[in-house]
Amino acid sequence: xxxxxxxxxxxxxxxxxxxxxxxxxxxxxxxxWGKKDIQIPCNPSVSFTLKNCYTKTxxxxxxxxxxxxxFQYTFLFEGEETPSFHGKIDQFFEKLMDYIPEIKDYxxxxxxxxxxxxxxxxxxxxSAMAALSLCLVSFERDMGLDLTEDQFFNxxxxxxxxxxxxxxxxLYPEVACWGESEVIGNNLFALPLAxxxxxxxxxxxxxxxxxxxxxxxxxxxxxxxxxxxHPFAMTRFEQASLNYRKCLEILEKGDLExxxxxxxxxxxxxxxxxxxxxxxxxxxxxGTLDVIEKLRLFRSETNIPVCFTLDAxxxxxxxxxxxxxxxVKTWISENISFKVIHDELGEGPINL
Ligand code: PMV
Numbered sequence: 001x002x003x004x005x006x007x008x009x010x011x012x013x014x015x016x017x018x019x020x021x022x023x024x025x026x027x028x029x030x031x032x033w034g035k036k037d038i039q040i041p042c043n044p045s046v047s048f049t050l051k052n053c054y055t056k057t058x059x060x061x062x063x064x065x066x067x068x069x070x071f072q073y074t075f076l077f078e079g080e081e082t083p084s085f086h087g088k089i090d091q092f093f094e095k096l097m098d099y100i101p102e103i104k105d106y107x108x109x110x111x112x113x114x115x116x117x118x119x120x121x122x123x124x125x126x127s128a129m130a131a132l133s134l135c136l137v138s139f140e141r142d143m144g145l146d147l148t149e150d151q152f153f154n155x156x157x158x159x160x161x162x163x164x165x166x167x168x169x170x171l172y173p174e175v176a177c178w179g180e181s182e183v184i185g186n187n188l189f190a191l192p193l194a195x196x197x198x199x200x201x202x203x204x205x206x207x208x209x210x211x212x213x214x215x216x217x218x219x220x221x222x223x224x225x226x227x228x229x230h231p232f233a234m235t236r237f238e239q240a241s242l243n244y245r246k247c248l249e250i251l252e253k254g255d256l257e258x259x260x261x262x263x264x265x266x267x268x269x270x271x272x273x274x275x276x277x278x279x280x281x282x283x284x285x286x287g288t289l290d291v292i293e294k295l296r297l298f299r300s301e302t303n304i305p306v307c308f309t310l311d312a313x314x315x316x317x318x319x320x321x322x323x324x325x326x327x328v329k330t331w332i333s334e335n336i337s338f339k340v341i342h343d344e345l346g347e348g349p350i351n352l
C-alpha cells in the first residue's frame with residue numbers, strides 16, 4: 001500500500017533516460033460496472049490477462065532546461081501525431097502530478113503502438129494505460145525510487161487505474177483481481193490471483209469475434225455513471241461480490257460447468273444493466289445474438305465447454321480450453337463470418 005501513496009520528497013534527478021514496455025489487454029469474467037470518485041469500483045472484478053492483444057509504449061525523458069516551461073510531452077501513435085488522444089493523456093498526467101512530482105521538470109516523448117488494429121473494436125485503453133504506467137514507474141525507478149518487484153507492479157496498477165479502471169488489471173499474469181473483498185483489502189490497485197490457477201485454465205483461449213468495430217454509441221464513462229441511480233444497482237453489486245467469490249473458487253477447482261454459467265451470466269447482466277438504466281441503451285447488435293445462439297447450439301451438440309463473454313460493446317469473446325482449440329477454431333472458421341482475433345491467456349507485461 002505504501003508504494004502507492006503520495007511521495008512528499010522529491011527524488012534525485014537523472015537528466016535523461018528511456019524505457020519500453022509491452023502491456024496486454026484483459027477481458028473481465030466478473031464485471032466492473034459502476035464506480036465512485038476516481039475509478040473506485042462499486043464491486044470486485046476478475047479478469048483474464050490476454051497475450052496477443054497488447055500495446056507497446058516507449059517513453060523517453062529529458063530534464064527541461066531552465067528557460068523551458070517545465071512539463072511537456074509529444075505523443076506518437078503508430079508513428080503519427082494523434083491530437084485526438086491528447087485530452088486523455090493530459091488528464092492522466094494531471095492526476096499523476098501529485099504522485100510523481102518530478103514530471104513537472106521533464107520533457108517526455110511517448111510513442112505507442114497496438115498489436116491489434118485500432119479500429120478492431122477491442123478496447124485499447126486497458127493495455128495503453130498499463131503500458132504507459134509501467135513506463136512512468138520505470139522513470140521513477142530511474143530517479144531513484146526504491147521498489148520491490150511487487151511494489152513496482154502494484155504502483156503501475158495504481159497509476160493505470162487513474163487512467164482507466166479496468167486497466168489496473170492488465171499488470172499481472174493470467175488472472176487478475178481488483179476491488180475490496182475478503183481477498184483484497186483495497187480498491188486502489190489490482191493484484192494477481194492469490195490461489196493456484198487450475199491446470200485447465202492454463203493457456204485458456206479467447207477468440208474475439210469483431211461483430212462491429214465502430215465507435216460505441218455510449219461511452220464506458222457514461223455507462224458507469226448510469227449505475228449511480230440505477231434501480232437494480234445494489235442487487236447487482238451484491239451479486240457481483242458473490243460471483244467474485246464463486247469465480248475464484250471455480251478458477252482454482254477447474255469446474256468448467258460452473259465457469260460457463262457464471263461467465264455468461266455476468267456478460268448478460270452487464271448488458272441488462274445498460275438496457276434497464278434510466279437512459280437505457282443497447283450495445284449488442286443482431287450479429288452479437290447470432291454468434292451467441294450459434295455458440296450455444298455448438299456447445300449442446302458437441303459438449304465442448306465453450307462459452308462467451310462480452311465487454312461493453314457488441315463483440316463476442318469466445319472462451320474455451322486449450323485442449324479444444326482445434327475443434328473450436330474449425331467451427332469458428334466454418335460458421336462465423338465476422339473477423340476474428342485469436343488470443344489466449346498471457347504472462348503479463350514485458351520490459352523490452
Ligand atoms: O475501464 P472502463 O472504465 O473502460 O470500464 C470497463 C468496464 C467493462 O469492460 C465493461 C468491464 C470490466 O470489468 O472490464
